[in-house]
Amino acid sequence: xxxxxxxxxxxxxLVLEHLFVGxxxxxxxxxxxxxxxxxxxxxDSNGYDIVLETSSTVRHIQxxxxxxxxxxxxQNVNIELGRKPSGCVIWIFFDPDTLEFSHFLWxxxxxGEPLESLxxxxxxxxxxxxxxxxxxxxxxxxxxxxxxxxxxxxxEEVVFALFGDQSKAEDESAExxxxxxxxx
Numbered sequence: 001x002x003x004x005x006x007x008x009x010x011x012x013x014l015v016l017e018h019l020f021v022g023x024x025x026x027x028x029x030x031x032x033x034x035x036x037x038x039x040x041x042x043x044d045s046n047g048y049d050i051v052l053e054t055s056s057t058v059r060h061i062q063x064x065x066x067x068x069x070x071x072x073x074x075q076n077v078n079i080e081l082g083r084k085p086s087g088c089v090i091w092i093f094f095d096p097d098t099l100e101f102s103h104f105l106w107x108x109x110x111x112g113e114p115l116e117s118l119x120x121x122x123x124x125x126x127x128x129x130x131x132x133x134x135x136x137x138x139x140x141x142x143x144x145x146x147x148x149x150x151x152x153x154x155x156e157e158v159v160f161a162l163f164g165d166q167s168k169a170e171d172e173s174a175e176x177x178x179x180x181x182x183x184x
Contacts, residue, residue: 015099016065016092017049023101023155024052024162033159047078048087057111057163060084067096074145076138077107079118087115090158091149104158105149111164118142 021038028036039051048060064075070093081087088108094101108115121142125135152158 012099013063013065016094017063019099019101020063020090020092021050021052024159027155027159028054033163045078045080046084047081048084052162054163058085059111059162060087061162062087062089064089064091066091066093068093068102069096072146074143076124076141077118077121077144079140079142082115082118085114086111088162089144089149101155103154104152105146106152106158106161107144107149108161111162118144121148 025036025038028034034055037053039053041048041050046060047062049063050061052059052061060081062077062081066072075089075091077089081089086108088106091105091107092101093103093105121144124138124141124143126138127135129135150161152161
């Protein structure tokens with residue numbers, strides 16, 4: 001018998017995406033960090049699901065998810081993500097009953113830096129065979145093993161990985177506002 005996680009997987013993924021964005025925004029609000037702008041990709045051909053922006057950092061994010069205890073050894077990542085400024089992958093691990101987040105795996109670099117080159121990673125193949133019985137390559141999709149990801153244990157760690165120390169950005173923004181008010 002198929003579980004609800006497989007029969008309603010698209011719905012579950014959307015719920016997890018909304019919960020993730022909400023948790024990041026809640027963290028930023030609660031810690032008086034600069035406002036966060038969230039954008040949703042309508043087409044996933046460019047390798048990302050959402051764009052989060054705060055201050056001067058723009059993050060194109062590919063979200064992946066697995067329930068705690070899942071045996072997923074890797075994730076497939078579109079090379080187009082590497083062409084975006086500060087592209088990254090966040091792999092969410094969640095409780096299958098409550099959808100509460102357990103931890104996250106991070107594949108990305110510091111704010112403002114592009115994703116590391118995906119050239120050295122294995123090229124994925126299609127799941128189904130073609131008419132000749134061959135699984136053809138998916139040249140734009142690379143397999144990223146779990147070992148290439150860094151574990152993050154909290155939303156706080158995720159926000160820091162995404163945007164760095166935003167408390168300094170908030171201080172700088174307040175100073176710029178004060179200077180403009182004094183001039184203007």
